[in-house]
Amino acid sequence: xxxxxxxxxxxxxxxxxxxxxxxxxxxxxxxxxxxxxxxxxxxxxxxxxxxxxxxxxxxxxxxxxxxxxxxxxxxxxxxxxxxxxxxxxxxxxxxxxxxxxxxxxxxxxxxxxxxxxxxxxxxxxxxxxxxxxxxxxxxxxxxxxxxxxxxxxxxxxxxxxxxxxxxxxxxxxxxxxxxxxxxxxxxxxxxxxxxxxxxxxxxxxxxxxxxxxxxxxxxxxxxxxxxxxxxxxxxxxxxxxxxxxxxxxxxxxxxxxxxxxxxxxxxxxxxxxxxxxxxxxxxxxxxxxxxxx
Amino acid sequence: xxxxxxxxxxxxxxxxxxxxxxxxxxxxxxxxxxxxxxxxxxxxxxxxxxxxxxxxxxxxxxxxxxxxxxxxxxxxxxxxxxxxxxxxxxxxxxxxxxxxxxxxxxxxxxxxxxxxxxxxxxxxxxxxxxxxxxxxxxxxxxxxxxxxxxxxxxxxxxxxxxxxxxxxxxxxxxxxxxxxxxxxxxxxxxxxxxxxxxxxxxxxxxxxxxxxxxxxxxxxxxxxxxxxxxxxxxxxxxxxxxxxxxxx
Numbered sequence: 240x241x242x243x244x245x246x247x248x249x250x251x252x253x254x255x256x257x258x259x260x261x262x263x264x265x266x267x268x269x270x271x272x273x274x275x276x277x278x279x280x281x282x283x284x285x286x287x288x289x290x291x292x293x294x295x296x297x298x299x300x301x302x303x304x305x306x307x308x309x310x311x312x313x314x315x316x317x318x319x320x321x322x323x324x325x326x327x328x329x330x331x332x333x334x335x336x337x338x339x340x341x342x343x344x345x346x347x348x349x350x351x352x353x354x355x356x357x358x359x360x361x362x363x364x365x366x367x368x369x370x371x372x373x374x375x376x377x378x379x380x381x382x383x384x385x386x387x388x389x390x391x392x393x394x395x396x397x398x399x400x401x402x403x404x405x406x407x408x409x410x411x412x413x414x415x416x417x418x419x420x421x422x423x424x425x426x427x428x429x430x431x432x433x434x435x436x437x438x439x440x441x442x443x444x445x446x447x448x449x450x451x452x453x454x455x456x457x458x459x460x461x462x463x464x465x466x467x468x469x470x471x472x473x474x475x476x477x478x479x480x481x482x483x484x485x486x487x488x489x490x491x492x493x494x495x496x497x498x499x500x501x502x503x504x505x506x507x508x509x510x511x512x513x514x515x516x517x518x519x520x521x522x523x524x525x526x527x528x529x530x531x532x
Numbered sequence: 533x534x535x536x537x538x539x540x541x542x543x544x545x546x547x548x549x550x551x552x553x554x555x556x557x558x559x560x561x562x563x564x565x566x567x568x569x570x571x572x573x574x575x576x577x578x579x580x581x582x583x584x585x586x587x588x589x590x591x592x593x594x595x596x597x598x599x600x601x602x603x604x605x606x607x608x609x610x611x612x613x614x615x616x617x618x619x620x621x622x623x624x625x626x627x628x629x630x631x632x633x634x635x636x637x638x639x640x641x642x643x644x645x646x647x648x649x650x651x652x653x654x655x656x657x658x659x660x661x662x663x664x665x666x667x668x669x670x671x672x673x674x675x676x677x678x679x680x681x682x683x684x685x686x687x688x689x690x691x692x693x694x695x696x697x698x699x700x701x702x703x704x705x706x707x708x709x710x711x712x713x714x715x716x717x718x719x720x721x722x723x724x725x726x727x728x729x730x731x732x733x734x735x736x737x738x739x740x741x742x743x744x745x746x747x748x749x750x751x752x753x754x755x756x757x758x759x760x761x762x763x764x765x766x767x768x769x770x771x772x773x774x775x776x777x778x779x780x
Contacts, residue, residue, distance in 0.1 A: 292617065293774035309771070311540065315620035325618035325775065327611060330551070335615075341543050342619035387620075 241268025241421055242303035242316060242388045244289065249298035251284050251445075258284040260445045261298070266423075266438070268388065271415060273436035273453070274425040275517075277525050281445040282425045283321070286393050289423070290319030302389065315344055318387035320378045320395040328367035332360055332377060343385040351384035354410070358403070371398035379407050383414055391423045404428070408435060433517035443525045453517065460515030460523075461497050464490040469508045473501075480515070480523045492519050540621050544629020548612065549636060552604060556637070559600055560644065567593065567648075571655060590645075590652040591666055594684060597641050598691040602721075605634070605695020609703045609766075614775050627767045630696065638688035645684040649674035669730045670748075683730055686755045690724040693762030697769075703776065704769045720762050727754050 244266040251259040259281045266272055276282045287293045288300055291308045300307060307313040326335050336355070340346045355362065358376035361369075369377065375398035382390050396407050412435060415422060426432050439456055441449040449456070460480065463470055467489040478494040492515050497505075505512050538546065570589060608630055616626045653674050656663040663674075671679040694717045701713030725733040729745045737743040746754065 287775070290618075291622075294772055309622050309624060311622045311625065314617075314622055315540075317620065319618065325614040325777070327551075327615045329611070330615075334551070338547055338615065339619055341538065341547070342540075342616075342621060344537060 240316075240388045241419060242313075243268050244389070244421070245299075245301040245304075246285075246289075247299045249285070249288065249300065250296045251281070251288065251293070252296040258445050259288075259295075262442070262445075262447045263298075264440060264447055264450050266421065268421050269419045270437045271411075271422045271424065271435050273429075273432065273439045273517075274423060274442065275429060275439060275521050275525075276425075276442035279444075280442040280525070282442055283393055284445075285442065286319060286391050286423065286425060289389070290314075290317050290391060292319065315342065316387055317389045317391070318343065318382055318385040319391045319393065320382040321393045322375060322378065322395050322397045324374060324378050324395075326366050326374075326377070329365060331363055331365055332369070333362040335366060335377065335381070336362075339381050339385065343387060345386035345388075347384050347386050350386070350414075351380060354380040354384060357406070357410075372400055372403065375399045376403065379410075383410060386418060386420070389421045389423065391425075393425045394427065397426075397428070404431065408432060411435065429518040429521055430516065436517075439517065441521060441524055448524060456520060457514045457517065459496055460492060460494045460520050462490055462492050462513040462515050463505065463510050464488065464513065465508065465510035469510055473505060473508060473510055478523075480519045492516075494520065494523050540625040541628040541632065544616060544621060544626055545632040545636065547616075548608075548630060548633040551612070552637075555604070556640070559597075563593075563596060574659075590648040593648065594645060594687065597645070598687060598721075601637065601641065601688055601692040602695035602698075604637075605692040605697075606699040608696045609700040609770065613703065613770065613773075614777070617775050623770045623773065624767065627763065627770055630766075631763045634689055634692045634696070638685050638692060641688045642681045642685035646677050646680045649677075649680060667730065668745075670728060670751075682752075682755075683728055686724055686728060686759070687721075687730070689759050690721045690762065693759070693766075694718050694721040696766055697762065700766050700769045704773050720758050724755065724758050727751060727758065 244264075246265070247263050249259055249262040250257065262281075262285065274282050274286070284293075288295050289302070289307065291310070291314050294308050302313050302317065305313050307317060330338075336351060340348060340351070354360075358373075358380060360373065360377055360380065366374065366377070375396050378395045379392070379399075382392055382395060396404050399407065408431065411422065424432055424435070433453070436453045438450065438452050440447060463473055465473075465488070467484065467487055470489040470491050474491050474493055480492040480494050482489060482491040484490075494515075497512070502512060537543075567589070574589075612630070613623070613626055616629075617623065621629075653663060665672075665674075669679075670676075670683045674680070697717035697720070698710075698714045701717060702710035705713065726737065727746065728751070729737050729743070737745075745751070
């Protein structure tokens with residue numbers, strides 16, 4: 240089962256502060272989406288509305304064609320996991336899992352047991368006594384085993400060490416292949432997770448500034464590598480996102496689609512063209528005046 | 533996949549009762565130990581207060597469980613709402629589930645209080661102590677178990693409910709409005725005490741203010757209305773509340 244998400248002219252205000260300005264987008268079900276944005280860009284606010292944690296000030300949200308807020312049929316299909324979480328600290332891990340198992344209609348107990356074993360979760364310990372990494376592992380276990388048609392991870396794996404994070408990405412991908420559903424991942428670890436995203440949404444200062452397929456987005460930039468002189472000559476007039484130099488070799492990342500003519504010229508000058516990293520594009524698109532560059 | 537699922541309201545009730553089971557059991561163990569201790573001291577004539585062997589000790593025992601339930605009620609929304617909503621439970625189902633839990637807890641507490649009277653009667657009879665009720669109640673004899681249960685059930689429910697309103701008020705609003713809501717939240721408990729005219733409130737109303745108790749049929753309806761109002765007030769505050777990070 241997959242569910243589509245449609246957001247129209249969404250606005251969220253905290254008193255006089257507007258966290259989301261007229262955000263509109265449509266996500267079809269059964270894909271992995273990346274939600275990127277700087278701190279305070281409105282990512283968690285947007286995800287909180289999708290998960291019915293709060294109600295929007297204006298605009299509309301439809302999940303599977305229905306408004307999700309206080310809609311029991313939709314709320315039980317949307318699992319929202321955050322790093323700091325909303326688990327009761329006084330509860331034992333086994334009680335947190337017991338509650339989740341009784342609430343999520345598609346809860347997969349076997350899968351949960353496998354993940355518990357994999358992350359070595361101590362069932363008898365209280366949530367409050369878990370390390371940050373263990374809390375993240377518990378959150379990830381809840382999210383994956385919920386098998387909710389829309390599963391949202393908001394920096395949920397940030398507390399895990401690198402091997403655990405990579406194992407989570409692998410697990411998420413395997414699970415996605417086995418039981419397709421919609422994953423929405425909000426993250427700052429773009430380099431690590433970027434390859435999972437099929438589509439990317441970028442929020443900046445409460446506004447949706449981009450919603451594109453990842454490959455299309457990557458094509459918006461290029462990494463040009465070659466001799467310093469040739470590279471400098473080639474990138475004249477282009478928007479440079481960053482550069483690295485090693486001896487006489489230089490690699491420059493530029494923003495903007497390269498025309499066929501430019502590609503031919505690069506080839507003629509012996510320059511290598513490569514894809515630009517999602518992170519470089521993200522930094523460029525969300526940088527503020529005065530942030531450098 | 534998970535098996536047959538309970539209705540979300542019953543699911544909330546189940547988990548609330550499961551979460552507080554040891555707190556409740558521990559409380560009653562301590563509570564009963566204290567009363568057994570008092571009984572032993574009375575039996576061995578180590579307490580010489582003349583009043584004690586004329587009036588029941590159990591009658592004054594309801595203050596502690598009322599305050600205990602008030603405190604549990606204060607914790608209810610801040611401790612539990614976020615974890616239920618984050619598991620896909622609606623606020624409406626949470627309110628209804630907690631209401632059923634409160635009714636269940638109040639019934640358990642009511643049964644224990646009701647059971648205490650015949651036990652005390654037995655102890656007093658064995659010692660040839662005359663047993664009198666110190667204050668007015670809905671019941672006039674300890675054999676009227678139905679009215680004993682009803683009186684305590686209503687009192688426990690309202691104290692628990694008042695605590696729940698206080699916790700919800702602080703969760704929903706900032707601390708200043710929370711303080712104001714605390715004052716309003718205590719009104720249902722006060723109203724129930726007045727309505728039932730039981731215990732010290734009954735003594736004050738009937739002996740000092742000379743106010744007569746409302747006829748029983750109207751009293752039952754009004755008591756149920758107060759219980760309903762507590763649930764409604766909580767729902768009104770929680771139905772659109774934004775889920776916040778843990779406050780404890």
